[in-house]
Amino acid sequence: MILKLDLSSDIPLYQQIRNQIVLAVGKGELKPGESLPTVRQLASDIGVNSMTVNKAYALLKSEGYLLIDRRKGAQVCPLKEEHVGPDADFMEKLTLLAAEATAKGLTKEVFLAACKQAAEKMSQKEE
Amino acid sequence: MILKLDLSSDIPLYQQIRNQIVLAVGKGELKPGESLPTVRQLASDIGVNSMTVNKAYALLKSEGYLLIDRRKGAQVCPLKEEHVGPDADFMEKLTLLAAEATAKGLTKEVFLAACKQAAEKMSQKEE
DNA sequence: TATATGTATTATAATTCGTAATACAAACAA
DNA sequence: TTGTTTGTATTACGAATTATAATACATATA
Numbered sequence: 001m002i003l004k005l006d007l008s009s010d011i012p013l014y015q016q017i018r019n020q021i022v023l024a025v026g027k028g029e030l031k032p033g034e035s036l037p038t039v040r041q042l043a044s045d046i047g048v049n050s051m052t053v054n055k056a057y058a059l060l061k062s063e064g065y066l067l068i069d070r071r072k073g074a075q076v077c078p079l080k081e082e083h084v085g086p087d088a089d090f091m092e093k094l095t096l097l098a099a100e101a102t103a104k105g106l107t108k109e110v111f112l113a114a115c116k117q118a119a120e121k122m123s124q125k126e127e
Numbered sequence: 128m129i130l131k132l133d134l135s136s137d138i139p140l141y142q143q144i145r146n147q148i149v150l151a152v153g154k155g156e157l158k159p160g161e162s163l164p165t166v167r168q169l170a171s172d173i174g175v176n177s178m179t180v181n182k183a184y185a186l187l188k189s190e191g192y193l194l195i196d197r198r199k200g201a202q203v204c205p206l207k208e209e210h211v212g213p214d215a216d217f218m219e220k221l222t223l224l225a226a227e228a229t230a231k232g233l234t235k236e237v238f239l240a241a242c243k244q245a246a247e248k249m250s251q252k253e254e
Numbered sequence: 255t256a257t258a259t260g261t262a263t264t265a266t267a268a269t270t271c272g273t274a275a276t277a278c279a280a281a282c283a284a
Numbered sequence: 285t286t287g288t289t290t291g292t293a294t295t296a297c298g299a300a301t302t303a304t305a306a307t308a309c310a311t312a313t314a
Contacts, residue, residue: 022223022227022230023222023226025230026225026228027229065231079232080232083232083234083237084231084233085233085237086237086241090231091241094241094245095150095245096146096149097220097221097224097245098153098246098249099152099153101213102152102250103152104191105207105210106212108246108249110211111246112246114217115221115225115242116239118221118222118224119238120235122225122229122235123229
């Protein structure tokens with residue numbers, strides 16, 4: 001797994017690791033059910049402390065992105081069969097982003113075009 | 128100005144203040160050119176230290192949302208006349224959000240419907 | 255002349271972040 | 285069995301961040 005970390009960023013390392021894994025899952029580079037490197041392996045690969053990776057994995061587990069099993073290790077959570085909608089936390093983040101765009105002078109059309117562009121970088125679930 | 132702060136949140140107070148002001152500007156509750164409360168006034172209103180408010184104002188200024196003038200105080204930045212597009216930082220945040228949605232099992236259609244819903248809470252610039 | 259403004263400085267306490275060194279039970283391979 | 289690896293928990297440490305507090309300053313305004 002290839003993760004790009006920015007040591008000079010003000011975003012905590014465990015958050016950067018979490019974001020990169022979410023991006024990889026969203027883009028389909030990590031598929032549902034696929035296993036992730038072990039905590040110690042990933043820590044060694046990217047040159048950080050294993051507890052930092054553990055914190056990222058625990059966060060991803062609590063957010064519902066990963067299943068962690070002592071036998072199978074950490075793996076990407078299988079997609080739900082039924083259709084799921086956005087939760088409150090997601091809408092809050094999205095609304096803040098829409099406000100930032102609007103306050104910066106982006107029209108609704110430009111904002112929605114950007115959303116569409118972002119969505120098209122993601123992998124689509126097969127029906 | 129009404130700001131909702133959550134003291135038990137893990138989001139820093141100055142960030143919460145910044146977010147609330149961006150939301151107010153995006154929704155049109157604060158209009159371009161409109162004056163904001165003074166640092167000391169807002170600090171007194173919401174019961175935080177004035178340096179905490181100052182930090183939020185300085186952040187908003189550095190992000191281009193506010194103009195701060197010693198004569199006029201802090202005011203909402205007037206909208207640019209020309210059409211503006213999304214910058215790299217905005218697209219990065221949007222892409223992460225799209226990845227979170229996709230990893231959670233939201234289809235592209237559901238994600239874009241949520242984006243449209245968020246956009247419609249915002250005020251539209253008059254042409 | 256007073257007052258109010260944004261801003262800068264310094265200090266202090268609490269919390270967070272990253273690392274480090276262990277330790278443990280569970281699972282697996284030999 | 286024995287040995288290794290797994291996720292996880294604990295404790296400690298230093299550095300950075302966060303929030304508050306008490307001032308101070310030059311500028312602008314009444």
